[in-house]
Amino acid sequence: MKEVIFDFGRNSFPIQVPQQAEILKMGTPTKIKEPEYEIRQALRAPINSPPLQQIVKNKLSAIPNAKAVIVISDNTRPVPYSGKSGILFPLVTELIKAGLSVSQISILVATGTHHSMSEKALRELLDPRIFSLGIKIINHDCKDKASLICIGETEFGGKIFLNRLYIESDIKILTGLVESHFMAGVSGGRKSICPGLLAEDSTYLLHGGQILSSPQAKDLSLINNPVHKEALAVAKMAGCDMIINVTLDSNYQLNGIFAGALESAHMKAYNKLKSYAAIPVSKKYDLVITHAGFVGINHYQAAKGALICLPLIHSESICLLAASHPDTDPIGGDNYKAMLRLLNALGTEKYLRKILAPEWTFIPEQWEAQMWGRLFKIIPPENLIYATLDIPIDDFSHIPGQDARAITSSKDNLQQLTNESIKWAVAKLDRELNQPPLIAVLPDGPYGIPVST
Numbered sequence: 001m002k003e004v005i006f007d008f009g010r011n012s013f014p015i016q017v018p019q020q021a022e023i024l025k026m027g028t029p030t031k032i033k034e035p036e037y038e039i040r041q042a043l044r045a046p047i048n049s050p051p052l053q054q055i056v057k058n059k060l061s062a063i064p065n066a067k068a069v070i071v072i073s074d075n076t077r078p079v080p081y082s083g084k085s086g087i088l089f090p091l092v093t094e095l096i097k098a099g100l101s102v103s104q105i106s107i108l109v110a111t112g113t114h115h116s117m118s119e120k121a122l123r124e125l126l127d128p129r130i131f132s133l134g135i136k137i138i139n140h141d142c143k144d145k146a147s148l149i150c151i152g153e154t155e156f157g158g159k160i161f162l163n164r165l166y167i168e169s170d171i172k173i174l175t176g177l178v179e180s181h182f183m184a185g186v187s188g189g190r191k192s193i194c195p196g197l198l199a200e201d202s203t204y205l206l207h208g209g210q211i212l213s214s215p216q217a218k219d220l221s222l223i224n225n226p227v228h229k230e231a232l233a234v235a236k237m238a239g240c241d242m243i244i245n246v247t248l249d250s251n252y253q254l255n256g257i258f259a260g261a262l263e264s265a266h267m268k269a270y271n272k273l274k275s276y277a278a279i280p281v282s283k284k285y286d287l288v289i290t291h292a293g294f295v296g297i298n299h300y301q302a303a304k305g306a307l308i309c310l311p312l313i314h315s316e317s318i319c320l321l322a323a324s325h326p327d328t329d330p331i332g333g334d335n336y337k338a339m340l341r342l343l344n345a346l347g348t349e350k351y352l353r354k355i356l357a358p359e360w361t362f363i364p365e366q367w368e369a370q371m372w373g374r375l376f377k378i379i380p381p382e383n384l385i386y387a388t389l390d391i392p393i394d395d396f397s398h399i400p401g402q403d404a405r406a407i408t409s410s411k412d413n414l415q416q417l418t419n420e421s422i423k424w425a426v427a428k429l430d431r432e433l434n435q436p437p438l439i440a441v442l443p444d445g446p447y448g449i450p451v452s453t
Helices: 035-044 052-062 088-097 119-125 128-133 164-168 200-206 226-238 262-277 299-307 334-346 348-356 366-376 393-397 414-433
Strands: 002-007 012-017 068-073 105-110 136-139 148-153 159-163 171-177 242-248 254-260 278-281 285-291 313-322 384-387 439-441 449-452
Touching: 012 414, 035 052, 035 088, 035 242, 035 254, 052 088, 052 171, 068 088, 068 164, 088 105, 088 128, 088 171, 105 164, 148 164, 148 226, 159 164, 159 200, 159 226, 200 226, 226 262, 242 262, 254 262, 262 278, 285 299, 285 414, 299 313, 299 334, 299 366, 313 414, 334 348, 334 366, 348 366, 384 414
Parallel strands: 068 105, 068 171, 105 136, 171 242, 278 449, 285 313, 285 439, 313 384
Antiparallel strands: 002 012, 148 159, 242 254
16 A cells, blocks of 8 residues: 545645555646745736736826725635735735725625635634734625626626626736636636626526536636636626736645736736646546545535546546535535435436526526536446545435445544545455556645546
């Protein structure tokens, strides 16, 4: 046996895998040695954009009481907003040096359709100096009609309602992490606005059954990706003065800072990410072992960890997904639970036919069940072994997949549960194949992306 570390961001542990297992790791980019200096340099010499201070001074000369908004991600993304690599405090100080007062600056949490962040969660996420300054922090609320405003329509034909504070601000800055995304290709850039600041109804346009049926709506794919195209169109309608996006390595260490114009800075970050996150693969495996990473705060988010297995599996493969779900609801919202039940009851093909039918009424979060369906188009649900301690055992009666606790003796230790599940899967495949199974291990979870060559 050999040892591999599974890192969930908040906790990590080693797992034991058979000696013949192939470890498919992402590349190792060079981390930034002086992050605070590099962050300030990025803001002062941005990509295809004037320096941030110059942007602010130009705005203030025209509008002396100009309001600035900084859009941040919520805690489903490991964006470095505090510590030595924190991008938020250097950004705020640049704004203040350019002439803005603290009262002219707001921080807006791009929650999308996620629940609002509590003050406790915000204090865990952000640099404490932000709170010392007294900067106003607001959670986007996709259901609060008073806080939303229509900015027009896109080619998909629906009206786009967006956060009013963002639209009515004079200086608009986006922050975020560029990591692979199983619908939009990569996160960051335009996604801070769309879907981060959209009304719930407007989010449906980006997550409809048809748009997500595109084979290009997948990890590390931007060319001809309709999700990316639609998000970018909305972001350009809303406007943006500057983005500051980062890339991280598998240890969540800062390795790239990209400040500048919305499209060009984001594209540069995407190219950087792709250079080390893409893992070339050329064969299928009988067992794929992976985890849901930092992003997998609940079952809804854990789909991102499962979907990276697609290039590696055949119809009889077993996928083993370990997940730590610290969210207040370890599964997800009520709509998501309802759509999981429907997927589980109908099976993938009937589920897809139902949500694509003209008479179907869109239900929020149907998209995530649709994405799980991609996995179950290849393997039967029972071939997904889901190792978590956070979802009640009874709930697995309506969640596609097999609860790892049902096939092991472990009930209270995720490391032990994962290791016992691996042993169970290997023994099962040994019996069925009459030879050692081909095994792939993805130690980077949803951050290292297998790409068929």
